[in-house]
Amino acid sequence: MTNPPYTPSVNPLARLLEGADGVVERLKAHAANQAAHRADARAEVEPYHPRKLELTVTELIDETSTTKTLRLRRTAGGSLPPFRAGQYLSLDVQVGDVRTNRAFSISSSPTRRDHYDLTVRRLPGGLVSNYLLDEVSIGDRFTSGGPMGTFTHDPLFHGDDLLFLAGGSGVAPAMSMIREIVELGLPRRMTLLYGSRRSDDIIFQDELEAIERQHPNIVVHHILAQADPGWTGAVKPLNAPLIVKLAGPLTGRMTYVCGPAYKYPYLVGELESLGLPGRRIRMEANYVAKSPPDTPDWPSGVDPTGAVTVSVRGGKSFQMPRGRELIYALEENGMPPAASCRSGECGDCRVKVCSGEVVHAEEARLRTSDRRFGYAHSCVAYPLTDIEVDFQPGNYF
Amino acid sequence: MSTHYDVIVIGSGLGGLAAATTLQRGGRQTLLLERHSVPGGAATSFVRGRFEFEVSLHQLGGMGGHGPLRAVLDELDVTRRLEWLEDRDLCRTFVPGEVDVRLPHDWSGLADVLDGLSPGNRPQIVRFLEIVRETGLWQLTARVNLHRIPEQLEWLKTLPDVRRYALRTFREVLDEFFTDERLKLVLSSYWSYNGQLPHRIAFMDMARLLTLYVETRPYQVVGGGQALSSALVESFEEAGGELRLNTEVVQILTDGGSAAGVRLENGDTVGAKLVVSNAPSTTTYTRLLDDPGVVPAHVLQGLRARRPGASATCLFLGVDASPKELGFTAATTFLSANLDEQSVLRGANSLTEPCPFLIVTCYDVQPTGFAPKGCTQVVLSAIQYAEPWESLAPEEYAAAKASYAESQLDLAETLVPGLRDAIEEAELATPLTFKRYTNQPGGAIYGFDQDITDSWLFHDEDLRQNVPGLLLTSNWTTAGGYNSNLVTASRRCQGLLARGQ
Ligand SMILES: Cc1cc2nc3c(=O)[nH]c(=O)nc-3n(C[C@H](O)[C@H](O)[C@H](O)COP(=O)(O)OP(=O)(O)OC[C@H]3O[C@@H](n4cnc5c(N)ncnc54)[C@H](O)[C@@H]3O)c2cc1C
Ligand SMILES: Cc1cc2nc3c(=O)[nH]c(=O)nc-3n(C[C@H](O)[C@H](O)[C@H](O)COP(=O)(O)OP(=O)(O)OC[C@H]3O[C@@H](n4cnc5c(N)ncnc54)[C@H](O)[C@@H]3O)c2cc1C
Ligand code: FES
Numbered sequence: 001m002t003n004p005p006y007t008p009s010v011n012p013l014a015r016l017l018e019g020a021d022g023v024v025e026r027l028k029a030h031a032a033n034q035a036a037h038r039a040d041a042r043a044e045v046e047p048y049h050p051r052k053l054e055l056t057v058t059e060l061i062d063e064t065s066t067t068k069t070l071r072l073r074r075t076a077g078g079s080l081p082p083f084r085a086g087q088y089l090s091l092d093v094q095v096g097d098v099r100t101n102r103a104f105s106i107s108s109s110p111t112r113r114d115h116y117d118l119t120v121r122r123l124p125g126g127l128v129s130n131y132l133l134d135e136v137s138i139g140d141r142f143t144s145g146g147p148m149g150t151f152t153h154d155p156l157f158h159g160d161d162l163l164f165l166a167g168g169s170g171v172a173p174a175m176s177m178i179r180e181i182v183e184l185g186l187p188r189r190m191t192l193l194y195g196s197r198r199s200d201d202i203i204f205q206d207e208l209e210a211i212e213r214q215h216p217n218i219v220v221h222h223i224l225a226q227a228d229p230g231w232t233g234a235v236k237p238l239n240a241p242l243i244v245k246l247a248g249p250l251t252g253r254m255t256y257v258c259g260p261a262y263k264y265p266y267l268v269g270e271l272e273s274l275g276l277p278g279r280r281i282r283m284e285a286n287y288v289a290k291s292p293p294d295t296p297d298w299p300s301g302v303d304p305t306g307a308v309t310v311s312v313r314g315g316k317s318f319q320m321p322r323g324r325e326l327i328y329a330l331e332e333n334g335m336p337p338a339a340s341c342r343s344g345e346c347g348d349c350r351v352k353v354c355s356g357e358v359v360h361a362e363e364a365r366l367r368t369s370d371r372r373f374g375y376a377h378s379c380v381a382y383p384l385t386d387i388e389v390d391f392q393p394g395n396y397f
Numbered sequence: 398m399s400t401h402y403d404v405i406v407i408g409s410g411l412g413g414l415a416a417a418t419t420l421q422r423g424g425r426q427t428l429l430l431e432r433h434s435v436p437g438g439a440a441t442s443f444v445r446g447r448f449e450f451e452v453s454l455h456q457l458g459g460m461g462g463h464g465p466l467r468a469v470l471d472e473l474d475v476t477r478r479l480e481w482l483e484d485r486d487l488c489r490t491f492v493p494g495e496v497d498v499r500l501p502h503d504w505s506g507l508a509d510v511l512d513g514l515s516p517g518n519r520p521q522i523v524r525f526l527e528i529v530r531e532t533g534l535w536q537l538t539a540r541v542n543l544h545r546i547p548e549q550l551e552w553l554k555t556l557p558d559v560r561r562y563a564l565r566t567f568r569e570v571l572d573e574f575f576t577d578e579r580l581k582l583v584l585s586s587y588w589s590y591n592g593q594l595p596h597r598i599a600f601m602d603m604a605r606l607l608t609l610y611v612e613t614r615p616y617q618v619v620g621g622g623q624a625l626s627s628a629l630v631e632s633f634e635e636a637g638g639e640l641r642l643n644t645e646v647v648q649i650l651t652d653g654g655s656a657a658g659v660r661l662e663n664g665d666t667v668g669a670k671l672v673v674s675n676a677p678s679t680t681t682y683t684r685l686l687d688d689p690g691v692v693p694a695h696v697l698q699g700l701r702a703r704r705p706g707a708s709a710t711c712l713f714l715g716v717d718a719s720p721k722e723l724g725f726t727a728a729t730t731f732l733s734a735n736l737d738e739q740s741v742l743r744g745a746n747s748l749t750e751p752c753p754f755l756i757v758t759c760y761d762v763q764p765t766g767f768a769p770k771g772c773t774q775v776v777l778s779a780i781q782y783a784e785p786w787e788s789l790a791p792e793e794y795a796a797a798k799a800s801y802a803e804s805q806l807d808l809a810e811t812l813v814p815g816l817r818d819a820i821e822e823a824e825l826a827t828p829l830t831f832k833r834y835t836n837q838p839g840g841a842i843y844g845f846d847q848d849i850t851d852s853w854l855f856h857d858e859d860l861r862q863n864v865p866g867l868l869l870t871s872n873w874t875t876a877g878g879y880n881s882n883l884v885t886a887s888r889r890c891q892g893l894l895a896r897g898q
Contacts, residue, residue, distance in 0.1 A: 006698035009857035012546055013539060016553050017854070019564035027850050031702035037679040041832040041840070047791045049833050082792045113792070150445060150824070155799045156806060157820040279717040279821035338434065338643065347444075350434050350642075365444040367435075368766050369624040373631055392643040 006031035050081050050146040053089075057140045058115065064201045067121040067169065068133055069107065075141055079113040083147030085176040086256075086284075089116060090145040090340040095131045100331045102128045103286070103341055105258070106147065107172035107204075109179035116147075119203060121169035145340050151256065151284040153177060153188070158254040160188045163247050165238065165267060167195040167259025171203050173284060174258065178208075182215050191219040191247045195238060195259065199228045221246040240270040250276045258284040261343075261363075265289060285343040288361040292323035292382055297359045299384065308383045313354065313390040326351075326358070326378040326389075337378055337391050344380035351378045356387030398650075398658050398668035402428045402639075405659055405667060407646045407685075408675030410438025410835070411879060412870040414629040415886035416673045418473050421638035423894040428667065429638060430659070432645035437626030438675070438835050439842065440879065442767070445822045448715030448774055449767040452826070453842070454622040455590075455758050455778070456484065456615035456729055458606075459880035464613035465541065466880045469887045474635075478628040480619040482763045487610055489727035490586045493811040495736060496579050499727055500586065502614045504530060515580040525574045525584070528558045533608020535559050536601050540853065541888060543860065563601035564849060568738075570600045578736045586731045589756055589780050591847045591877060592707030594738055594745075599849040602876070609880065617728065619766045622879075649674070649685045649867065656686075656866035671866055671898070673890075678859075678873040679705075679838055686864070696863045699856065705783075705839030706846040706877070707745065708828030712777040712805045715822030720773050723813050725759040732757050732812050748785045748797055752804040755779055757812060772821070775813075777805045783828035783839040798825045843877020860889065868893070 008027045014020045038044070059071035074080055088105045108117035123129045151173060153162070164174045174192050181188050196202045199222075208220045223234045223242070234242060244250075255276060257267055264283055271281055290296065292304035304323025311317040312335050320329035327349055330337055339349040344363040353374050360366065361380040370376075376389075406417040409431035421427040435441055439453040459466030461483060470476045487500040487507075498510050504526055511522045535556055539549050553559065562570050567588075571581045585595045587606045595603070618625055630640055648660040649672055658668035674681040679700055682692045689697075716723065733741065734753045744753040756778040761768050768774045779801075789797050802825045810816050828840030845851050853859060859874040870886035 003694040003698065006695060006702065008699065008702070008855045009695070009861075011543070011854045011857050013549060013553055014852075014854035016550065017560050017563045020854075023564060023850055023852075023855055027702045027855060030850065031698045034701050034704065037683060037700060037705070037838060040680070040684060040836070041838050042836045044787070045829055045833040048794055048829055082795065084795055154823055156802050156823050157817055277717065279819075345444075348434060365446075367442050367444060367620075367623055368449055369442075369620040369627040372620060372624065373627040392641050 047081065053080070053144050053146060055116075055142045055144055057136060057138055057142070060136070060138060061117075063119060063203045066201055067119060067203050069117045069119045070132065070136065071115050071117050072142065073115045080116055081146055082113065083110055083116075084152040085110050085180045086152035086173040087147040087149040088173075088341075089118065089147060090342075091118065092143045093128050093131065095127050097334070098127070098331050099336050100128065101339055101342070103343070105149075105151075105172040105176070105284070107175045109176060109183055111180060111183045119169060119172045119175070121203070148340055148346065149284075151258065151282060153254075159252060161253045162188060162190045163250065163253050163255040164190060164192045165195075165255065165257045165259070166192060167263060168197070169203070170259030170284070170286070172258075174256070175204050175207075178211060178218055182211055182218065189217045189219075191221070193221050193223060193238065193243065193246055195223045195225070195236065197225045199224060199231055238267065238270070240273050243270060244274060250274050253280065255281050256284075257281060258286065261285065261287040261289040285341075285345055285363045287343060288325075288363050288380060290362065295359065295382070296362050298382075299359070302384060304382075308356075309386040310383060311386075311388045313388060320383070322382055322384055324382065325361075326376070326381045326383060330378060335393075337393060339379055342379045344377050347377060349378045351376055351389045351391040354388040354390050356383065356385040358383050358387060398666045401668040402426050403669065404428070404671045404673060405430065405669040406673040406675060407649070407659065408432075408438065408871070409436035409626070409630070409640065410675050410871065411440050411626070411882045412872065412875075412886045413438070413673065413675030414626060414633070415469070415473070415883045416675070416868070416870045416890050417638060418475075418629050418633040418636070419887045419890040420673075420894070421633050421636045422473065423890070425671075425894075427633070427638045428669070429633065429640045430644045430646050430661070431640070431642050432836070433834065434642055435623070436630050436640065436642065437623055439831070440622035440626045442621045442623040445713075445824055446715060447769045447772070448822050449621070450713040450715070450774060450824065451621040451758075451760060451765070451767065451776065452711075454618070454625075454879065455756060456488075456610065457618065457879055458609040458615065459613050459884065460616040461614035462612065464880075465537070465884045466613075469884050473629065473887065474632045475625075475628045478631060479624055482617040482619065482765065484615040484617065484728045485762070486727050487615065488586055489730040490583050491730055491732045491812055492579070492582065492736060493734070496583060498583055500583070502611050504611060507611065511580060511583060514583060515575075515577040518575065518577070518580065521574045522580075525570075528562060529604045530608055530611075531556060532559045532563055532601050532604035533606075534612070536563075536605045537609065541884070544892070559601075563599065564852075565600045566596055566849065567598050567600050567603040568595040571595065582733065582736055589731065589754070589778075592780050592843050593846070593848055594742055596738060597848045599852055602847065602852070605876075615729070617760070617763065617765050621760075621765055621767060625879075646676075646685065648687050649681070651686060651688050651691050651864075654691050654865060656864055660687075671868060671893075673868045673870060675871050676836070677838055677841075677844070677871060678869055680836070681867075681869055691864050693863055696858050699858055703845040703851055705837075705841040706843050707780045708783050708831050708840035709826075709842050710779045710781045710801060710805070710828065711826045712802050713822075713824045713826065714775045714777070714816070714820055715768065716773040716775055716816065716819045717821045718773060718819040719771050720759055720761045723759075723773060723775075723816065723819070725762055725773070725813070728759055728762045730757040730759075730812060732808065734808055734811075744779070745781050746785060748801055752779050752801065752808050755805060755808055757809060775809075775816070777809050779805060781828060783832065786828045794829070798827060801825070801827075837872075841872070844872030844874075847876065
């Protein structure tokens with residue numbers, strides 16, 4: 001079937017304007033010559049920003065007594081999406097009845113697109129880290145979001161002289177950055193000050209040593225919590241004098257900090273005392289630094305262990321202690337919201353607080369209007385009173 | 398279908414929000430569905446470190462005096478929920494070594510500044526601005542009175558200048574009046590707000606932009622575009638409306654040639670007497686409808702006659718210095734590298750040319766609440782089409798972003814020396830970023846490419862219900878921008894309510 005030629009629907013007002021006939025002719029020509037409109041815009045962006053990845057564990061590498069690296073490849077084979085060194089994956093996991101997810105920095109180099117390495121350290125009592133270390137075997141499958149996060153080197157203003165303070169598994173993003181620098185021969189210097197508990201718990205020790213020997217632009221110093229017998233290196237605390245002694249003057253350098261979040265306030269204080277402005281310190285917010293009742297906004301006299309009732313609109317009600325992040329309780333009750341960073345940054349876990357009051361951890365990066373109009377980031381929100389919340393489980397971006 | 402509403406609105410961009418709020422407040426039980434985790438579409442913000450960043454709103458038109466947007470927001474019970482700021486000037490226009498003027502938001506002050514820039518042209522300047530104003534006011538009025546065509550025809554017959562100039566390009570009319578290229582550039586300051594350079598934009602559209610901003614003065618809102626979106630949601634919900642986020646509509650269902658409901662990503666179906674689509678027209682007519690056969694042939698042909706419009710490449714900067722320390726006095730600066738329009742055109746279609754033009758927006762001359770004390774949010778926006786970005790391989794993307802951001806910053810430093818040294822946060826959004834977050838074809842920020850052929854005068858079908866039970870309200874059925882989207886969507890829905898539909 002052929003349609004009659006296109007005639008634009010011209011408003012009568014146009015007929016009074018000079019040049020209207022010419023416009024009509026141009027439109028007719030466009031309709032005849034131009035191609036159909038293209039496919040769905042979101043689908044076109046998929047190779048850059050996949051919504052979900054299907055991954056298979058192809059190797060498990062023992063790093064230390066507390067840590068393993070999970071090597072993940074695309075289940076269907078082929079290249080994984082590009083990422084920037086320092087970014088993380090949000091891995092979906094089901095442990096028992098609980099559907100949840102956790103963020104893990106990619107420790108492999110962004111030059112390798114055939115696999116992502118996640119380097120997981122045991123958190124005593126932790127749900128997911130213990131599961132990944134003890135229960136996962138080669139061939140197991142996972143889904144995850146695409147690589148995310150802004151804890152990366154920005155050539156626009158970070159410069160080429162870099163300092164990285166890492167603690168424990170916080171070395172994972174540093175490792176990815178260092179691997180990229182040496183593999184591509186980038187003109188960047190990086191000094192890594194890396195804190196570990198014991199000398200047999202230093203992740204990537206051999207590889208870092210080998211890199212340091214061959215690449216003068218990479219300098220690594222280890223700091224232990226306590227000196228083991230035979231340890232000749234530095235020992236905690238990583239204070240201002242020790243930082244200068246190991247890393248030299250800080251002027252003009254960009255400093256990255258990744259490790260246990262409760263140490264950040266101390267480390268930032270030490271760095272600032274050395275004259276480093278706050279804008280030259282970048283932290284991976286990997287967990288709340290101060291839990292209730294130490295959360296800065298926690299009202300005095302309120303008991304964090306006291307129970308409150310949470311009702312989910314269109315779902316069920318349950319009780320939970322005030323001082324726990326709301327998202328954990330939602331997941332345990334079978335109503336997981338979407339989540340990626342689980343540290344207050346990405347906003348995926350946003351819920352509406354229809355009634356009652358919540359308080360946020362300092363890490364929460366809420367939009368001004370979300371505070372004003374009553375929304376919460378459930379991964380860093382604590383219910384102070386009985387609350388009603390409303391949300392739809394996410395479909396991911 | 399499991400549940401039924403009077404109305405389902407697909408998408409909570411400004412067009413969707415205005416429609417949903419108007420219909421719900423008019424007594425229609427409305428379900429608003431949005432695929433993203435936040436409402437607002439482009440009218441949103443995001444947070445990095447200590448800073449929040451405005452995604453789309455540079456200057457809000459229609460709020461001052463008897464502005465059309467203020468009237469609509471009053472009716473929707475939204476104005477009182479927000480704090481509004483009036484910009485002190487229209488804008489600053491800057492070309493290194495050539496032009497540096499601040500334009501006031503009144504016609505005679507404007508003539509003074511232009512006269513000072515290019516002495517000896519006063520009579521032409523005054524005459525030109527009169528035609529701009531007359532044409533601008535005509536278009537703003539005619540556009541909302543299309544139900545009174547006979548009256549509008551009579552009025553237009555009395556406006557010979559409008560009839561003569563409306564459909565010329567802005568450039569042609571400039572060339573008829575002036576020879577000084579600096580003067581022409583300053584008069585073209587606002588081209589980027591519809592994405593078309595002076596040699597492509599219709600005189601009537603540039604006149605509309607300039608007139609809207611002079612007559613109603615540019616505004617900011619504390620909390621940015623997202624606060625406006627959230628305030629609309631609050632009014633909608635207070636009136637009993639239901640918003641579901643994280644909920645993508647995958648299909649519009651028809652029954653006997655009429656839209657009758659939608660299918661969601663999870664397979665659920667929901668029925669409604671009216672479906673309003675805030676998704677682009679192209680997407681709605683060619684991908685979402687379960688039976689594209691219900692769309693009249695001339696409407697589909699009409700889509701082919703048009704192309705997705707410009708997108709943008711925006712460098713969002715959180716700066717650890719005050720506006721004063723940085724030397725910002727105006728909220729909005731239009732910054733061109735030189736007087737050559739062709740270089741701006743090339744820059745819109747290429748990543749290898751150095752960035753030739755930026756809208757430089759400083760949100761803290763009067764703070765909108767997004768930067769910590771003593772700091773500044775600065776956004777550098779280049780108008781670009783998606784094609785050069787789409788042609789990159791995924792592994793080339795990050796490096797291309799870094800190098801284009803560098804080029805934008807180099808140009809910005811001609812206006813704000815030392816900007817780079819005070820940066821605390823930086824994030825670059827490209828046309829691909831806009832595609833991802835708003836699902837707009839080509840990452841288009843104002844809908845179709847708004848050259849002369851895109852004028853509403855030649856697309857009456859945009860404001861008709863071409864499929865029974867289906868109404869489209871978005872950038873793609875009206876001129877891009879907050880004012881036109883909100884006002885058009887709300888007025889059209891009021892029309893439906895008045896007709897009892
Ligand atoms: C961006 C990002 C990147 C990360 N990268 C890595 C990585 O490369 N390798 C790695 O091993 N881990 C990494 N983590 C931490 C990881 O996501 C988990 O938080 C960690 O494995 C603990 O999870 P779990 O389920 O075992 O403990 P959970 O069951 O979640 O935790 C139990 C309790 O421990 C506390 N807690 C949780 N997480 C932390 C933490 N990180 N530090 C201190 N206390 C905590 C809380 O009080 C919590 O209620 C990263 C986190 C983020 C946000
Ligand atoms: C960088 C930039 C600068 C701008 N500057 C200005 C300015 O200074 N002044 C001005 O007035 N205007 C400006 N604009 C234009 C203005 O922001 C837009 O015109 C307006 O926000 C577009 O609204 P919309 O409702 O048409 O589309 P959108 O905002 O794109 O909304 C569409 C919504 O529908 C949702 N959606 C789409 N498909 C589906 C589906 N299948 N199911 C569920 N949901 C769906 C999307 O997720 C989105 O939320 C700017 C825009 C940008 C991007
Ligand atoms: S999961 Fe990212 S903010 Fe909560």
